[in-house]
Amino acid sequence: MEFPADLKYTKNDEWIRADGTVGITDYAQDQLSDVVFVEIVVSEGDEVAQGDIIATIESVKAAADVYAPVGGKVAAVNAELDDSPELVNEDPYGKAWLIKLEIADAAELDGLMDASAYEAYCKERE
Amino acid sequence: MFSPLTQADRKAMLEAIGVARVSDLFAAVPEAYRYPALRLPPPLTEMEVAEELQALSEDNETARDLVSFLGAGAYNHYIPAAVDAILSRGEYYTAYTPYQPEISQGTLQALFEYQSMVCALTGMEVANASHYDGATAVAEAAVMAYHVFRGKRPKVVLSPSLHPHYRETTRTYTQGSPIVFAGDDLPPAAPPEALLDEVDDQTALVMVQYPDFFGRVYDFTALAEEVHARGALFGVAVNPLALGLLKPPGEMGADIVTGEGQPLGIPLSFGGPYLGLFATRKKYVRKMAGRLVGQTVDSRGQRAFVLTLSAREQHIRRERATSNICSNQGLMTLAVAVYLSLLGKEGLRQVAELNYQKAHYAARKLAALPGYELVFPETPFFNEFALRCPGPADEIAAHLLEHDVIAGFPLGEAYGEAFRDVLLVAVTEMNPREEIDLLAEMLGEVH
Amino acid sequence: MTMKVREPLISELSAPGRRGVRFPESDVPASPMPKELLRADLPLPEVSEVDVVRHYTRLSHFNHAVDIDFYPLGSCTMKYNPKINEALSRLPGFANLHPLQPAETVQGALRLMYELQEALQEITGFAACSLQPAAGAHGELTGVHMIWAYHYDRGDTHRNKILVPDSAHGTNPASSAMSGFRVVEIPSDARGNIDLAALKAECDDTVAGLMLTNPNTLGLFEEHLLEVIETVHAAGGLVYGDGANLNALLGIAKPGELGFDVMHLNLHKTFATPHGGGGPGSGPVVCAPHLADFLPGPVVVVKEEATDDLPPFFGLETPAKSIGRVRSFHGHFGVMVKAFAYILMLGAGGLRQVAEDAVLNANYLRARLQETYHIPYNRICMHEFVAEGRWKDAPDIHALDIAKRLMDFGFHPPTNYFPLIVHEALMIEPTETESKETLDAFTEAMLQIAEEARANPEVLHSAPHATPFGRVDEVKAAKELVLTWE
Incomplete structure (x- = not known):
């Protein structure tokens, strides 16, 4: 299980990079198992607040809502996931990014977990 | 009585568990409430219960003992014997929902065939594995349309000629939700296009019936186009038997087709179990409720079927599911698959034509009687029509019942004073010409 | 990989001109048809009766069923379905009744419904009953609507939340959400009961009700049941009983006497009507007197009392403040x-x-399996219990593997991955209609599988082996979405 050190993490298993890129974690994709469908419910230009729903990810046995780790304006959405939802399993921290945000208030990042705290949080739930 | 345990078994099992008495297993039940008295009749043997229920069944006079022209959403049709022969197989009727595909391929493939045949019949792209009945299917259509627009269009326009039970059920279902209804306060005589007055940018769905509650058949193509132009979905509740003959709603631009599957091989059975048909466009498949079977392969490379898109459903998505439906009408879908297979393209068309022809013969005869007329003489109809009588329809029906004839369904209660004298008359392949002539004769004697 | 076909689709058996059944020619003069309204083509199969019967009979051989062998599917109460019941429901005097026939022609049917209402009320300790709901979830939706209507009728319109334990069936939160309520999940405590402190914290004046399954989905009788009910009532809320697990309580306790306000029953679980491969079920709702007026209509009532010469006359009636029809x-x-x-x-x-035999069978299986399978809430259970399908020394084995391997022994697997509060859950409900020999054979299979999990895990991963179909590719189905034969 990977926990890249340059990311911040949420209790709902999203990650965010300092540049505003958002996705779900390795732990989350593992829990979901084979992802079959990704629906991003925000569009470029939308304003989202921290905790707003931004996407729904479905596997054969589960469905997960994905929430904005911080507030901001949606700068890009990853259209590639429409046809290749399996990227979420294959490359959760890379090709399977969901959206890019222009972060409104960088202070919101401080409230998130760093890699070691998140790793401990995942262990706790085993 | 249906438990095979012997006293010796029970004793050995209690020992294995480590308790002395069976009652010790219920220690968690608050003592004051444990082992209450049950005031039920003394138990009967199978032979006695067979006699008792036989007697109860004979306290009824059925639609086949009487001469019956009763329809209004449930119809007396012939069911080929092979349908019940298949339905009586324990492999089907004592199975559970096919959650374990490796040992449920019988049910799964039959459901896949059912879905395919419903799509063929309705002209739609996907059909689910059923709702409870025609009424709840309409309710689910309203809920689905609301979610397609993510709650931004809370209005659902219902045709006044949608079955009164369907409209009432849809309202009950959506109590507490923001969905509001309009349209069904229009007079039933108004043309379908009159519904457009209610269709605005708040409207999620316009729901009509085909043939409608009064038996009438309209081509909804132009209406569907205009509904789409206003951004709403167009839904059609069907009698699927009529689609053996008539243009399918898919060709008219319907986004959702619902229906009551009872006419396709399901007994009247005093109102249920019946079957709710539900079909839509592929692009809405993730918004659709209910179970869905998809094709795939197994580990040995064999074609196989499996419940799919389960992430829409309550057992996974809980309060965010598209619906709360769990048990559906599994066995009734099998009845429909077998019925449609037996009749096939020629047989279904023939039965539909028989219904059409007999109903039209009856309508001509009855409308020619002094004091009687068709309420909608200009509109095509299928196997049912509204007949205006020379007096209150319920009184006339009661009079004919004394002579073992159920003349139809009086509409006064459902549609008010303007329909006090109107009888809804249904004619199927089960009504020979002599019965129609007898009905005409008896109605002719009423003044 | 080329796809092998074990049994063709009915459409693949089609040949132009074949007919399965013929109908009489019309005996009335022909009327013209509205040409512009007729369909051009009807793409249904063309097959003979023997094709149809053989096809669906062959398909039936691919099903597991209660009539074939043990079906310990937790929470589903897959008990034996007596054959006489099938014959009786098909009696012409029942099967050919139109639902809108005048009451005087259907007195036998109405009497049956009336007496069933009375029997269900007596069994559950409630005052009123509506037989309308079509299934368990439909009954839940009905009951939750009744709770809404009850509060609303009293002018108590700000109650907007329904409490649902985290061990509940998914239908509970889904039904509550459909009725417009906010769903608040209440955690379970260490003994598998509803967490009383968490419940009390949520019991304010916005609580409309609590949906409670008792015994719960762990198969445990709620140890603080009376206090739970009292807590909700004290806050002005009502308690909904999910009757899915009523089999354990028949003649043992009456939910109405325990303080529940409204409840649905699953005739297809508790009262031995078959599941039909997913339905039809039937989900009657029973309730206490203060909710009787809100039941969905119609219900069967005595319109005219019996006299010395005449039996009572039954009719249909809609209760005074009914939520309306639900179908x-x-x-x-x-x-x-x-x-x-x-x-x-x-x-x-x-x-x-x-109830006694169902609970005895469940506890016997629990006792026989508890050394080998970890049972997280291991105490005397009711009609079912939940084991974990995982071991530390067999790290790659999941509940799913155990489930699939059980098929090789001729058994239907237990419910997996539910309730969500147990990891790798295997939820086992034997029901009362199984013999000790069957339970012993199932135990032997489970013990053998536990050994295989360590010694030969591959045989579990690749199971089932002895069934007509191997593991089915669910991912392919969900991605490709082939939903009709086109």
Whole structure:
């Protein structure tokens, strides 16, 4: 299980990079198992607040809502996931990014977990 | 009585568990409430219960003992014997929902065939594995349309000629939700296009019936186009038997087709179990409720079927599911698959034509009687029509019942004073010409 | 990989001109048809009767069913379905009744429904009953609507949340959400009961009700049941009983006496009507007097009392403040006939024996498996219990592997991955209609599988082996979405 050190993490298993890129974690994709469908419910230009729903990810046995780790304006959405939802399993921290945000208030990042705290949080739930 | 345990078994099992008495297993039940008295009749043997229920069944006079022209959403049709022969197989009727595909391929493939045949019949792209009945299917259509627009269009326009039970059920279902209804306060005589007055940018769905509650058949193509132009979905509740003959709603631009599957091989059975048909466009498949079977392969490379898109459903998505439906009408879908297979393209068309022809013969005869007329003489109809009588329809029906004839369904209660004298008359392949002539004769004697 | 076909689709058996059944020619003069309204083509199969019968008979051989072998599917109460019930529901005097026939022609059917209402009220300790709901989830939706209507009728319009334990069936939160309520999940405590402190914290004046399954989905009787009910009532809320697990309580306790306000019953679980491969079920709702006026209509009532010469006259009536219809007509009458026959055959003593044997069977299996399978809430259970399908020394084995391997022994697997509060859950409900020999054979299979999990895990991963179909590719189905034969 990977926990890249340059990311911040949420209790709902999203990650965010300092540049505003958002996705779900390795732990989350593992829990979901084979992802079959990704629906991003925000569009470029939308304003989202921290905790707003931004996407729904479905596997054969589960469905997960994905929430904005911080507030901001949606700068890009990853259209590639429409046809290749399996990227979420294959490359959760890379090709399977969901959206890019222009972060409104960088202070919101401080409230998130760093890699070691998140790793401990995942262990706790085993 | 249906438990095979012997006293010796029970004793050995209690020992294995480590308790002395069976009652010790219920220690968690608050003592004051444990082992209450049950005031039920003394138990009967199978032979006695067979006699008792036989007697109860004979306290009824059925639609086949009487001469019956009763329809209004449930119809007396012939069911080929092979349908019940298949339905009586324990492999089907004592199975559970096919959650374990490796040992449920019988049910799964039959459901896949059912879905395919419903799509063929309705002209739609996907059909689910059923709702409870025609009424709840309409309710689910309203809920689905609301979610397609993510709650931004809370209005659902219902045709006044949608079955009164369907409209009432849809309202009950959506109590507490923001969905509001309009349209069904229009007079039933108004043309379908009159519904457009209610269709605005708040409207999620316009729901009509085909043939409608009064038996009438309209081509909804132009209406569907205009509904789409206003951004709403167009839904059609069907009698699927009529689609053996008539243009399918898919060709008219319907986004959702619902229906009551009872006419396709399901007994009247005093109102249920019946079957709710539900079909839509592929692009809405993730918004659709209910179970869905998809094709795939197994580990040995064999074609196989499996419940799919389960992430829409309550057992996974809980309060965010598209619906709360769990048990559906599994066995009734099998009845429909077998019925449609037996009749096939020629047989279904023939039965539909028989219904059409007999109903039209009856309508001509009855409308020619002094004091009687068709309420909608200009509109095509299928196997049912509204007949205006020379007096209150319920009184006339009661009079004919004394002579073992159920003349139809009086509409006064459902549609008010303007329909006090109107009888809804249904004619199927089960009504020979002599019965129609007898009905005409008896109605002719009423003044 | 080329796809092999084990049994063709009915459409693949089609040949132009074949007919399965013929109907008489029309005996009336022809009327013209509205050409512009007719369909051009009807793409249905063309097959003969023997094609149809063989096809669906062959398909039936691919199913597991209660009539074939043990079906310990937790929470589903897959008990044996007596054959006489099937015959009785098909009696012409029932099967050919139109639901809108005048009451004087259907007195036998109405009497049956009335007596079933009365029997279900007596068994559950409630005052009123509507047989209309078509299934368990439909009954839940009905009950939650009644709770909404009750509060609203009292002018108590700000109650907007329904409490649902985290061990509940998914239908509970889904039904509450459909009724417009906010769903608040209440955690379970270390003994598998509803967490009382968490419950109390949520019991404010916005609580409309609590949906409670008792015994719960762990198969445990709620240890603080009376206090739970009292807590919700004290806050002005109502308590909904999910009757999915009523089999454990027949003749043992009456939910109405325990303080529940409204409840649905699953005739297709508790009262031995078959599951039909996913339905039809039947989900009657029973309730306490203060909710009776809100029941969905119609219900069957005595319109004219019996006299010395005449039996009572039954009719249909809609309760005064009814939430309205929840479906067309009067419910699944055909299913009601079966449940009624079952109750008549068992009587009070027989029903109590059902609960006792169901609970005995479950505890026996629990006792036999507990050394080998970890049971997280291991104490005397009711009709079912939940084991974990995982071991530390068999790290790659999941509940799913155990489930699939059980098929090789001829058994239907237990429910997996539910309830969500147990990891790798295997939820086992034997029911009362299984013999000790069957339970022993199932135990032996489970013990062998536990050994294989360590010694030969591959045999589990690749299971099932002895079934007509191997593991089915669910991912392919969900990605490719082939939903019709086109």
